[in-house]
Amino acid sequence: MSAPGSPVEVREVWKAFEQKPVLCGVSFALAKGTTLAVMGGSGTGKTVLLRIVAGLLRPDAGQVALFGTRIDTMREEQMLALRRRTGFVFQGAALFDSLSVFENVAFPLREHTSLSLGDITDRVHRFLSLVGLPGTDGLLPAALSGGMRKRVGIARALVMEPEVVFFDEPTAGLDPTNARLVSELIAKLRAGVCDTAIVVTHDLEFAEMVADQMAILHQGRFADVGTPAEIRRSTSHDVQRFLAGELRES
Ligand SMILES: Nc1ncnc2c1ncn2[C@@H]1O[C@H](COP(=O)(O)OP(=O)(O)OP(=O)(O)O)[C@@H](O)[C@H]1O
Numbered sequence: 001m002s003a004p005g006s007p008v009e010v011r012e013v014w015k016a017f018e019q020k021p022v023l024c025g026v027s028f029a030l031a032k033g034t035t036l037a038v039m040g041g042s043g044t045g046k047t048v049l050l051r052i053v054a055g056l057l058r059p060d061a062g063q064v065a066l067f068g069t070r071i072d073t074m075r076e077e078q079m080l081a082l083r084r085r086t087g088f089v090f091q092g093a094a095l096f097d098s099l100s101v102f103e104n105v106a107f108p109l110r111e112h113t114s115l116s117l118g119d120i121t122d123r124v125h126r127f128l129s130l131v132g133l134p135g136t137d138g139l140l141p142a143a144l145s146g147g148m149r150k151r152v153g154i155a156r157a158l159v160m161e162p163e164v165v166f167f168d169e170p171t172a173g174l175d176p177t178n179a180r181l182v183s184e185l186i187a188k189l190r191a192g193v194c195d196t197a198i199v200v201t202h203d204l205e206f207a208e209m210v211a212d213q214m215a216i217l218h219q220g221r222f223a224d225v226g227t228p229a230e231i232r233r234s235t236s237h238d239v240q241r242f243l244a245g246e247l248r249e250s
């Protein structure tokens with residue numbers, strides 16, 4: 001695949017479940033240093049696309065490359081090294097319920113590095129402070145608000161200092177105050193530790209705040225891709241319906 005320097009490249013990706021088509025030829029390239037917001041109604045395949053791009057799910061057809069190397073045909077063990085250069089923030093935070101906040105964030109470091117306990121502790125504290133949760137080490141996920149859980153999930157995804165981060169609905173299911181906090185956090189992270197990202201979201205205001213490029217997924221394809229200003233002016237009927245709120249829940 002081409003696009004030199006593009007950390008994520010997707011070409012003509014197809015995916016169906018039990019004969020039901022979900023993705024029907026999605027193509028895009030993510031440029032280094034940019035954030036792409038993928039938007040679309042509920043059930044349109046945003047999570048499926050993100051999982052395919054992150055190497056967590058295989059497409060039925062098409063090509064997916066991470067850091068210039070095709071992963072769709074790669075064996076699982078080989079893919080791990082590439083996947084480790086990425087971070088994934090799951091839709092429901094997906095914390096380990098029996099582990100403390102500290103252990104949740106330390107988990108990738110313990111699994112994938114040989115850092116000493118002192119270095120792990122420093123690194124975990126640095127990332128917990130970054131997401132606004134210093135001093136929460138000993139808490140269990142059940143003691144956290146939804147917004148705090150999301151922020152721990154973000155700290156865990158960032159602690160390995162990935163080159164690309166995939167966020168799946170980071171503001172969904174939060175009250176307006178927490179949604180704003182998480183939006184502002186992601187906007188802040190863009191200027192520092194995470195400048196290349198794909199953000200899946202229903203939240204148009206949030207997308208406009210963090211994205212250089214926006215793509216609207218509709219009926220298995222990107223109805224349009226462009227800057228937020230270009231998307232606002234899109235001549236696509238489906239994009240305009242999405243912006244008008246008609247396609248958010250489908
Ligand atoms: N493992 C699976 N097995 C069968 N069907 C699946 C599977 N994963 C996803 N689907 C189906 O694929 C479609 C797209 O799902 P996906 O989770 O990607 O939607 P989404 O756009 O992320 O929705 P939401 O905004 O609600 O999170 C849905 O119809 C879903 O039921």
Ligand SMILES: [Mg+2]
Nearest residue numbers: 046047091169
């Ligand atoms: Mg989803």
